[in-house]
Amino acid sequence: MITRFRRYGCMVPTKIVCIGWNYRSHVKELESELPKEPTVFLKPPSCLISDGDDIVIPEGVTNVQHEVELAVIFGRRCKGVSEADALSYISHVAVFNDVSARDMQTEARRTGNTWDLSKGMDTFGPMSEPVPIGDVADVQDLDLKLTVNGEVRQQGNTRNMIFGVPFLISYVSRFMTMEPGDILITGTPEGVSEIRPGDVVRAEIGGVGSVTNRVV
Secondary structure, eight states, X not given: OHHHHXXXXXXXXXXXXXXXXXXXXXXXXXXXXXXXXXXXXXXXXXXXXXXXXXXXXXXXXXXXXXXXXEEEEESSOBOSOOHHHHGGGEEEEEEEEOOEEHHHHHHHHHHTOOSHHHHHSTTOEEBOOOEEGGGOSOTTSOEEEEEXXXXXXXXXEGGGBSSOHHHHHHHHHHHSOBOTTOEEEOOOOSOOOBOOTTOEEEEEETTTEEEEEEEX
C-alpha cells in the first residue's frame, strides 16, 4: 500500500486519525449517546490495504464489521487552523473501510480500555485510490454505499454528519499536528454488519471512487 500511496501523489502517512460516532443513525444502532465533541481514535498506517487486497481476520477474532467512510488526506502541515481555512490543507480524498473487531471494541468500551487493537489490525484499513479534492464538488454532499456480496448494507450522505469535515479538521489540529500524507477518516452511517471469510466487500462514494476487498 505504501508504494501505491506514493504513486497517487500523496506523502506516506504518519498516522490515521479516526472519528467515531459521527452519524446520528450509527450512534443509535450502537445504542450510544450523541457525542458533545468528536470521538477521536487512531489507526496505524500498517493497517492500510488497497483495492483488490484481502482483509485478513486473525485467528480467534470474532464479529468483524465494515464501516464505509470518507477519508481526507492532508497535503501540507496543519496545526491550529480555523474551520474557514481547513479544507485548504486537504489535497486528496478517498473511500475508506474502517474494518473493526466489534466484540473486542465493545469489551474495550466496557472496561474503559482503548479501541486501538480492535481497529488497528493489519489489513483493517482498505482505502481507494486518492483523488484530488478539487475534483469533488462538495465534501459535505457525497453519497456513501457499502455492499457485501452485492447486497447493500450501508447507505448515507456526508451531509448527515454530526460534525462536518471543516470542523473536524480544525478540531483535530488544535491538539495534534497533521503532517503531509496524514489521513483523517470522518465516521460511518448506519448499517454496519459482520463480514466473514469468503465475503466480498465493496465500499464506494459517488464522485470519489470505490475499494473492493475479499475477506479471508
